[in-house]
Amino acid sequence: MPVSAGFDVKFIEAIAYALNRNVVLPDEYYDRMTPIQRQQAVSIAGLGQTEQIKHVMGLVNDQLDSGGTFADFQKAVKDGDIDVNLPQHRLDNIFRTNIQGAYGRGRWYQQQQNKAERPYLMRDGINDSRQRPEHRELDGIIRPIDDPFWQTHTAPDAFRCRCVMRSLTKEQAEAKGITTDINLPDVEPQNGFGGTPAQYTNRMTKLINDKIAELAITYYKQSDAILAARQRIEAAITVMLAQPIPELAVLIDEAKELLEEQGDDA
Structure with missing residues (x-):
C-alpha cells in the first residue's frame, strides 16, 4: 500500500492502534480468543515463537509509520536478525x-470525532473481479x-479486504439513500473482523488515547511538518487524550512554544 511522502502519512490514530495490540501465539488467538479480543x-499462523511474531509485526508497524511499501517490508524481513520462514504470499x-486494519x-x-457534522457511514468497496461476493453485497x-x-x-x-468506511453528512446520506433494515444483506461476519473500537475494553481505549497523544507531540515538534499539521495535531491532543497527565501537559506546552517561535521567525 504505497503512501505519498509528507506529514499526512503520519496517521497517528492508525499507528496508535497498531502499537497497542497484544502479541499472542496462534493457538491462543485462533482457538481461545473471542472476536472482540x-x-x-x-x-x-505458522510462527511458534512470540519473538518471531513481535519481530514481523514490528516491521509492519515501521512501514505504517514511514509510509513504506510491501517491498520495503519484505526486504526488512529478509534482512532481519530473526529467522522468519514465510513465503511471499503469506508476507503479503x-x-x-x-x-x-490499522x-x-x-x-x-x-470519524467519531466528527460525527456531529457527519453522522452517517457508507461502506465503499472496489468493484472489480477480486472483490468477494459477500463484500459486493455490503457495498x-x-x-x-x-x-x-x-x-x-x-x-x-x-484478510486483505480493501473496503473502507466513508463518513457522510445527513444531506449526503439522504441523497444517496439510507439503507433500511429490510434491505440489509444477511452476510455473516468473519471471526475476528468487522467490529469497531467501541467494543474494546476501557484499558485498550486508554492505551490508544495515550499513544495518540504521545505520537501527536512527537510529530508536532518536527520542525519541517509543524505548520501543515497544526490543526490536526491540536485536535488529536484535545479530543483523543482522555486524561492528560502532567508529563504530557508539559510536552504539549513545549510543542506549542516551538510552533510560536517558528511562526515569529517566518
Whole structure:
C-alpha cells in the first residue's frame, strides 16, 4: 500500500492502534480468543515463537509509520536478525491485512470525532473481479455512524479486504439513500473482523488515547511538518487524550512554544 511522502502519512490514530495490540501465539488467538479480543491482539499462523511474531509485526508497524511499501517490508524481513520462514504470499497477506486494519481503525477514531457534522457511514468497496461476493453485497450500505450494524460489518473485515468506511453528512446520506433494515444483506461476519473500537475494553481505549497523544507531540515538534499539521495535531491532543497527565501537559506546552517561535521567525 504505497503512501505519498509528507506529514499526512503520519496517521497517528492508525499507528496508535497498531502499537497497542497484544502479541499472542496462534493457538491462543485462533482457538481461545473471542472476536472482540482478537481485535485487540495480533498473531501470525505458522510462527511458534512470540519473538518471531513481535519481530514481523514490528516491521509492519515501521512501514505504517514511514509510509513504506510491501517491498520495503519484505526486504526488512529478509534482512532481519530473526529467522522468519514465510513465503511471499503469506508476507503479503500479513502486511496488507494489518496495514488496512490499522488504517480502518484509525479512520474510525477520526470519524467519531466528527460525527456531529457527519453522522452517517457508507461502506465503499472496489468493484472489480477480486472483490468477494459477500463484500459486493455490503457495498454502498449507509447507516448511522453508531448503528449496531457496524459492530459486525465495519470494513476492513477480512484478510486483505480493501473496503473502507466513508463518513457522510445527513444531506449526503439522504441523497444517496439510507439503507433500511429490510434491505440489509444477511452476510455473516468473519471471526475476528468487522467490529469497531467501541467494543474494546476501557484499558485498550486508554492505551490508544495515550499513544495518540504521545505520537501527536512527537510529530508536532518536527520542525519541517509543524505548520501543515497544526490543526490536526491540536485536535488529536484535545479530543483523543482522555486524561492528560502532567508529563504530557508539559510536552504539549513545549510543542506549542516551538510552533510560536517558528511562526515569529517566518
